[in-house]
Amino acid sequence: MDPLSGGVPWIKIIYSRTLYGKVARGDERDQRRQRLDRAVQVTDLRTDIAHSARIYDYMLGGKDNFAADRAAADEIVKHLPTLPVSMRANRDFMLRMTRYLVREMGIRQFLDIGTGLPTSPNLHEAAQAIAPETRVVYVDNDPIVLAHARALLTSSREGGTAYIDADLRDSKTILESAQLRDTLDLSRPVALTLIAILQFFTDEDEAHEAVRALVEPLAPGSVLAISVVPDAERESPLSDGVAAYRSQGIPMKMRTKAETERFFDGLDLIAPGVAKVTEWHPDESADPDDRVPHMYGGVAVKR
Numbered sequence: 001m002d003p004l005s006g007g008v009p010w011i012k013i014i015y016s017r018t019l020y021g022k023v024a025r026g027d028e029r030d031q032r033r034q035r036l037d038r039a040v041q042v043t044d045l046r047t048d049i050a051h052s053a054r055i056y057d058y059m060l061g062g063k064d065n066f067a068a069d070r071a072a073a074d075e076i077v078k079h080l081p082t083l084p085v086s087m088r089a090n091r092d093f094m095l096r097m098t099r100y101l102v103r104e105m106g107i108r109q110f111l112d113i114g115t116g117l118p119t120s121p122n123l124h125e126a127a128q129a130i131a132p133e134t135r136v137v138y139v140d141n142d143p144i145v146l147a148h149a150r151a152l153l154t155s156s157r158e159g160g161t162a163y164i165d166a167d168l169r170d171s172k173t174i175l176e177s178a179q180l181r182d183t184l185d186l187s188r189p190v191a192l193t194l195i196a197i198l199q200f201f202t203d204e205d206e207a208h209e210a211v212r213a214l215v216e217p218l219a220p221g222s223v224l225a226i227s228v229v230p231d232a233e234r235e236s237p238l239s240d241g242v243a244a245y246r247s248q249g250i251p252m253k254m255r256t257k258a259e260t261e262r263f264f265d266g267l268d269l270i271a272p273g274v275a276k277v278t279e280w281h282p283d284e285s286a287d288p289d290d291r292v293p294h295m296y297g298g299v300a301v302k303r
Contacts, residue, residue: 053117053145059084079240082292090227092286093277093297094195097225098126100281101191101299107223108134109190111180113168113214114197115140117148123193124153124161132158137180139164168197169206171213189221196295198263199229202253211263220302226263227277227297231256260296267300274298 050072058065058073065073077083101107108131112123115138121129124136138149138161146165155161162179174180184190192214201207215224229242231254242252260274272279277297278286 051144053142057117059087079243080293085289085292086294089277089286089292090196090295090297093227093280093295094123094193094225095121095126096281096283096286097193097297097299098123098191099130101223101225102127102130102134105189105223105301107189107191109184109188110134110136110193111139111174111184111190111214112136112193112195113139113174114194115145115149115163117145122153124155124159128156128159132156135160135183137162137164137183139166139168139174141165141167168194169210171210171217174214175217186217187219189223190218191223191225192218194224194226196227196229198226199252199254202251204253204259208263215267215302218302222302223299224264224267224302225297225299226260227295228260229254230276230293230296231259255296257296260298264298264300267302269298269300 047066048068050068054065054069055073055076058070059077098110108127110123110127123138124134127134127136134156136155136159138153140146140149140163143165146163149163153161153163160183162183164174164177164179166173166177175186194211198207198211201210211224211226215222229252239254242254246252257274261269264274274296275298276288276294278288278294280297280299282288
């Protein structure tokens with residue numbers, strides 16, 4: 001079941017050089033493609049209907065998309081031409097956040113909900129490049145995403161990755177799953193990452209309840225990291241872009257900075273607090289162009 005009403009699949013805003021990344025070469029790339037082909041054989045791809053993950057794949061130059069996806073993407077970008085830039089900035093925020101938590105805070109466990117199509121580097125690759133023993137659990141309930149993830153996401157030998165088919169709102173299924181229990185130790189700090197997913201919850205109470213239910217069982221020292229679509233003036237290009245999403249059957253909710261900060265109530269925000277994703281511990285990858293409606297991002301620690 002999709003996490004939102006109306007049968008709308010999850011969307012993960014990602015920056016993808018290609019679906020398979022640039023790391024795989026020769027025989028390795030062929031083997032990964034074969035694993036993916038076997039995984040998707042049992043999945044109904046419904047190529048006649050635009051799919052959110054494939055829309056993003058097309059907008060960012062990927063190869064795993066079809067005519068319906070391309071038509072929907074072209075319509076959305078027509079209203080918000082800066083969207084691909086904002087998508088890349090959000091992806092870079094996720095990678096910087098992951099590296100910061102591993103290097104500066106010693107986090108070695110991640111629970112990433114709303115995985116999206118695999119890209120390289122993905123969260124576990126960024127973390128394990130610094131600390132190979134890091135363990136990551138990915139959660140999504142989109143069969144296309146899960147087929148790709150299981151075929152293409154492989155852990156370091158020292159660490160571990162697992163994949164759970166579950167709804168963001170179903171915290172019990174996630175937290176009690178064998179995959180999570182076999183991979184993560186909930187008595188130790190875990191980073192819960194909800195990157196570019198909460199905007200698809202248009203009911204504010206439901207969104208907060210989903211986050212609280214996942215944060216409460218985590219150990220002190222755990223981390224919540226989120227990014228959301230920022231609120232904008234009604235006549236702004238971002239507002240037009242949101243309307244274009246809705247016209248494609250994709251619900252979306254923008255949030256003000258104050259509304260975003262509410263998700264961190266009772267937690268200690270890491271400086272600079274909730275900010276544009278390009279302003280959160282920026283490096284050379286962060287484009288501060290104020291003409292682009294970048295997403296808000298924030299990271300906080302559980303006491």
